[in-house]
Amino acid sequence: PRRRDSVASLTSVERDGDAGKLALSDDEEQTLSRYIRKCDRRLMFYLCMGYATDSLNKMALSNAKVAGLTQDLNLQGTDINWALGVYYLGCLLFQLPSNLVLKKVRPIYWLSGSMFCWSLVTMATAFVRSAPELICCRFLFGAVQSGYLTGSLYYISFWYPRHMVRRRMGFFFASSGLGGIVVGPLCSALTSAGGGKLQPWQYIFLVIGAISLTWSFLGPIMLEDYPDKAQFLTDSERQLILRIMEQQNTVASSQQVRFAQVKMAMADPKVWLWTTIDFCANAATQVNGMFGPTIIESQGYSPAVAQALTALTNFMAFSGMASIAYIARAVRGSSTAIALSNFVTMAGFVMALASSSTAVHMTALFLFSFASPQPAAHGPAWEMANLQGNTKPAMAAAITAAFGGLGPLATAFVYRDQDSPKYALGHSVCLAMTVLCLVATLVLRAVLARENSRRDQGRQSLDLMDLTEEQIQDLADNHPDFRYRL
Numbered sequence: 110p111r112r113r114d115s116v117a118s119l120t121s122v123e124r125d126g127d128a129g130k131l132a133l134s135d136d137e138e139q140t141l142s143r144y145i146r147k148c149d150r151r152l153m154f155y156l157c158m159g160y161a162t163d164s165l166n167k168m169a170l171s172n173a174k175v176a177g178l179t180q181d182l183n184l185q186g187t188d189i190n191w192a193l194g195v196y197y198l199g200c201l202l203f204q205l206p207s208n209l210v211l212k213k214v215r216p217i218y219w220l221s222g223s224m225f226c227w228s229l230v231t232m233a234t235a236f237v238r239s240a241p242e243l244i245c246c247r248f249l250f251g252a253v254q255s256g257y258l259t260g261s262l263y264y265i266s267f268w269y270p271r272h273m274v275r276r277r278m279g280f281f282f283a284s285s286g287l288g289g290i291v292v293g294p295l296c297s298a299l300t301s302a303g304g305g306k307l308q309p310w311q312y313i314f315l316v317i318g319a320i321s322l323t324w325s326f327l328g329p330i331m332l333e334d335y336p337d338k339a340q341f342l343t344d345s346e347r348q349l350i351l352r353i354m355e356q357q358n359t360v361a362s363s364q365q366v367r368f369a370q371v372k373m374a375m376a377d378p379k380v381w382l383w384t385t386i387d388f389c390a391n392a393a394t395q396v397n398g399m400f401g402p403t404i405i406e407s408q409g410y411s412p413a414v415a416q417a418l419t420a421l422t423n424f425m426a427f428s429g430m431a432s433i434a435y436i437a438r439a440v441r442g443s444s445t446a447i448a449l450s451n452f453v454t455m456a457g458f459v460m461a462l463a464s465s466s467t468a469v470h471m472t473a474l475f476l477f478s479f480a481s482p483q484p485a486a487h488g489p490a491w492e493m494a495n496l497q498g499n500t501k502p503a504m505a506a507a508i509t510a511a512f513g514g515l516g517p518l519a520t521a522f523v524y525r526d527q528d529s530p531k532y533a534l535g536h537s538v539c540l541a542m543t544v545l546c547l548v549a550t551l552v553l554r555a556v557l558a559r560e561n562s563r564r565d566q567g568r569q570s571l572d573l574m575d576l577t578e579e580q581i582q583d584l585a586d587n588h589p590d591f592r593y594r595l
Contacts, residue, residue: 144349155327173314221327223254228319229322231314232315234250370500371504383505387485450483451544461477519538
């Protein structure tokens with residue numbers, strides 16, 4: 110049957126991007142506020158702390174490197190680079206299907222189960238005895254961890270109204286900085302303590318894995334699958350959020366995988382521009398995560414001090430990621446905020462390349478540690494706020510996270526020990542990546558602005574009257590009443 114009235118059901122929120130356009134009563138506004146507070150304190154808290162522990166696990170290897178792992182395993186040449194980089198290959202192979210699996214598996218088990226598995230892999234890494242074993246463990250870690258990032262982003266998108274998604278995703282990405290702040294002092298303490306039957310680097314993997322393993326057990330307790338079935342909500346809260354999500358076509362619990370939207374995501378040039386932004390941003394962002402302790406040690410600091418100082422660089426990263434949503438609001442656009450962060454990042458790498466001074470190198474490290482994570486944190490949030498449909502956002506998030514997440518591979522092999530202490534090759538590559546990130550951001554902004562202009566002028570040739578309800582839903586963000594956020 111033809112559904113002429115279905116157009117209205119998709120447009121009232123998306124036309125203005127504001128839940129307030131639903132004409133909520135004062136009581137409903139208060140109900141929505143209560144709902145958001147509950148989700149923030151319960152769901153977002155769990156997801157953010159989980160992502161912080163994920164950051165701990167990812168940074169365990171770079172800290173173990175300066176704690177004696179290289180010598181104990183007799184790593185040669187690019188062995189450590191392969192161990193750092195192969196993690197992202199594992200992510201690539203398993204992230205693409207992960208969000209589609211999430212629509213078939215209960216989210217509370219998928220997210221907490223992913224954390225449980227990566228914790229076991231991290232703990233098992235404490236007992237490797239050779240480079241091949243280390244590389245295998247890191248590949249497996251990337252594979253089992255891959256579902257958490259994209260799954261969390263998708264999970265957030267069907268719990269919050271569209272206009273609230275970017276800020277929550279900003280908080281989510283910023284939480285990885287919390288893990289970074291903790292990992293330096295924690296690994297420094299474990300390295301300095303020594304003793305026992307194990308080496309300091311083995312304790313690093315065991316303790317960090319145990320932390321995330323403990324947190325994974327809380328997942329089935331703190332998380333719920335979908336808002337319309339959540340037990341911690343009242344009936345009025347469930348009814349209101351269901352009404353809002355139906356307007357946005359994001360009621361995930363009642364929808365199946367739409368393969369038309371899968372194809373749409375894969376063929377959408379905008380998705381690949383967001384992926385390019387994420388790829389380039391991640392290349393620069395992971396300099397601190399993968400090589401922060403090594404770069405600091407190369408400036409003349411002891412391993413324990415270098416690990417402790419990474420708390421400061423990771424605090425800068427946390428500050429950058431936590432502030433980007435507010436910067437975007439201040440400058441009235443995600444693209445403008447990302448472009449500004451690109452300029453600051455470029456300034457940091459230029460400083461590092463232009464001087465041999467330890468003080469300048471450390472200042473540059475702090476500078477690009479602050480600015481480089483901002484596009485990586487805000488880009489996916491900008492993307493998810495600009496996609497509609499029940500399947501396209503999931504597939505787009507998986508594409509961006511999988512291929513965009515390969516950016517650190519460009520970093521993993523260009524920060525070589527023989528380039529210490531200036532690391533000119535690595536800094537040059539990251540500078541080039543940041544320039545490309547800026548170009549992709551400006552191009553994407555122009556594409557989105559042009560499409561909005563076309564729709565405002567009614568130049569999108571599409572007759573909704575000839576479409577079924579399912580066909581209208583499969584338009585996703587191509588719906589003529591949808592407007593992109595710049």
